[in-house]
Amino acid sequence: MNSPQSLSLRQELSFENLSDVSLDISIVTYNSFKWLAKFFDSLASQRIPLKQIRLLVRDNGSTDGSIAWLQNFQQEQQHNYLEISVEAGANVGFGKGHNANLAKAQSPFFLVTNVDLEFEPDTLVELLIQACADGPDVAQWECRQKPYEHPKHYNPVNGDVLWCSSACALFRTEAMRKVGGYEPLLFMYGEDVELSYRLRDNGYRLRYVPKATVWHYTYEEAAQVKPMQFLGSTYANVLLRCRYGSRHQVIGGAIMYLGLLAVPQSFPGQRRGLLKNGLKLLRSAPVFLRTRRKSHQPFPFRLWDYEMPREGSFHAYPEKTGDEPKPLVSVLTRTTPGKTGRLAEAVASVAAQTYSNIQLVVVEDGGNTAQAFMDEVRGYGVLSEVTYLPLPKMGRCAAGNAALAAARGELLCFLDDDDLFYADHLEVLVDAWQKRPELGAVYSLAYQVRTEVISAEPWIYREIEHSLLYRQQFNRYVMWHHNYLPIQTVLFKRSLFEQYGGFDPDLENLEDWNLWVRYSLHHDFEMVHKVTSLYRVPAKAEMAVGRQKMLDDYYAKAQEKHAQLRADISPVEVLSAAQQLSRDIYVTLIPAKQVRKFILQVPSLRWLYHPLRKFAYYVRRVRNR
Structure with missing residues (x-):
């Protein structure tokens, strides 16, 4: 649990205390051209000097002009940063791409970030202040995402969380190297949960830092179903159960996966993708079963999710203009x-x-x-x-x-x-x-x-x-x-x-x-x-x-x-109140008007009309005695 001492320690640190802290930022791109300009503009607006930032960029075989844009950016901006490294190669996936950048890291902190997002001006400062305040047992700090916050629960007192999204997260470089970086058998989706679980399996803690915010444009609309995410996350969930779940959770994951083949498709090609990934599961599952968890830390599985979701995941934060009044x-x-x-x-x-x-x-x-x-x-x-x-x-x-x-x-x-x-x-x-x-x-x-x-x-x-x-x-x-x-x-x-x-x-x-x-x-x-x-x-x-x-x-x-209070209410509002109360309070109450209408519509039941009216009258008379 948190304590007032840990809070005060965090506040003693300030922007000025970060002047000697360098930061490596790891970026993996794949046909990301449309995001690059706004991403790097938001990076340039950070309060931390760019001379403290080393950019490590790995392009995974883009064909949309991303490589040329990045190389041009490197040429023009090299003098503004501590270093800019741009490497291009085949599409090795999210985790392997960041692992390649991790091999080049030289700073104590390693930021993994998507490029389909924009930083708020204090994002990196907030992350580094928290990271410098925390002890060596904390290995990862996750940013809050807008307009849709990641829905998982966290400890409201100290920010402790069971897993962190890697859309934008800061790592302690030493800890990440100690556990071996991202799992190479996960191409995309689920690799952030697996790395989080592995860090905690090795005794580290993870933190959520809500004051460090990024605008992540991952959904075109609320609750959007994305085929690659659906296929990648279900595949990863089964494998994570093999490494971190109980026997029942492993078996349950296999049954759940087979069950997906029987449900209606959410997008064209869903079953074909599931079958293809099923063959991969047969090859990869033994590897995860041989490398089972070592600790007794909690590693939750909630159907296809992990940590308890916090309801309201698609409540959208409004765009800020910077001059909104803030009432006390x-x-x-x-x-x-x-x-x-x-x-x-x-x-x-x-x-x-x-x-x-x-x-x-x-x-x-x-x-x-x-x-x-x-x-x-x-x-x-x-x-x-x-x-x-x-x-x-x-x-x-x-x-x-x-x-x-x-x-x-x-x-x-x-x-x-x-x-x-x-x-x-x-x-x-x-x-x-x-x-x-x-x-x-x-x-x-x-x-x-x-x-x-x-x-x-x-x-x-x-x-x-x-x-x-x-x-x-x-x-x-x-x-x-x-x-x-x-x-x-x-x-x-x-x-x-x-x-x-x-x-x-x-x-x-x-x-x-x-x-x-x-x-x-x-x-x-x-x-x-x-x-x-x-x-x-x-x-x-x-x-x-x-x-x-x-x-x-x-x-x-x-x-x-x-009973001593008085409300100004019209007869129509009284009727509305009665209807709302009957709907919201009583579970089985059916309005007499609705019963009467149903009986009159069914010829074989019309003979019940007069007996039921007499019965209803009798019930009301007994109630009113």
Whole structure:
């Protein structure tokens, strides 16, 4: 788990500390002519001096003019870089091409990158700052991709991840050489997962660096099916199971592959390609089975995927022009004494945000045990403002209201000390709100994480299961029936607090539901379909049942409060509310009108019309007694 010390170390490093760090950039091209100019223009715009960069280019038999363009670029730009090496040869595949460049590497860090992408100005600086801050046990750092982020889960506190995409990733050169580079038997696709697994099998850690961003134009449209990717990734998945999977996973992979031959084709030639790769599997699988993993590290397989996917993979980040206003966002955190460890994780997830204009407000209910930690947080230099309010014991609602009163942001968001943001949480929600600033609030999806707490202080725990329970589009009538918004998922305007107040002090639980109900009386919310946060629930069933009973007891109290509220609603809206509630709440309810219409359309059932009407009348009369 992460610690405040590791965060502060990262912030002590700066651009100036990188002046002596050289970087080798490995590029493999294949008919990449249309991407080259924009790629190298974005590279030239990096804040790191080009004289610290060695370019190692391998062309895999292009026929579109890529080689001539690269050779001309080498001639014209050689004096601007530490070195430019351009080599042309046969198409040996992605991994072998980068292995050829690795043999020429001289710098401590080795960046593997596609050319169908563009760097943001701080991409390389962010990567190198993180790499220089990390210890020698970290071997790889992955960039965030836009407009579509790679959908896999990562640790929101320290960025640890089980595998890294090689679309743009930085390696520790020594570690990459130690494990032998990319697997030569994988021509394209899956070689990045295999190398990541091999690095971890040899004791290394991998990191995701969301603040290091590239615009990767890999999809022409969301969820596009690409034949080469489909064939290459399914082939690689079976082989990776042979090396890193259990016996059941190896057998399961073979069965899954055979099953693809029976399903409808997604593109012409799919079965032919699968059969061709099947013959290759028969030759390559024994090699992977003879070189089985050595460690007990987790190497997950999820059907054709690997790490747990984070839902919302095709939520598109908007193009930035550089002059968009960034409203101040106040993140409001409630904590209590003796919970500094989990508070440190929550704060770390705020410090890791890709959104930059943040006020952090931490209210400690019942003491000032977090004072030293919060003083350190102020020194990070990442957050725009840090406010710490130690209070005598006043309760959850009073602590929340103190945080609301101290907030200066135009937009507010809660983050209790046992919840976490993914790095893009605020960026995604602010983008959504800026598209529709008339909204009272926007919210995203969140994982519920069953968590076994081993120690409260120091904060040690084990995550058992991630679940996505709520995908409810905004419906105020459903909201009035039950809460479907985990508290940390909602970004709302401060003006709502100023107009309608904060938490009701009579509610020590479900106080957030009551808040959303009051705010939704007159203001619309909007859902963003992407997981951007997580919240914890007890792993043990008896604890979960006790927690649920407490919430159920407070449900009646909250409804008593809601009974005092009034909404201006028309008869038509009442009917609409009833229809929406019946659709969204009840599983088997069928409207009487629909049953009647069905009976009248089927001649053999028409004799049921009058008996059923009498029965329905009887049921309604019994219910109304």
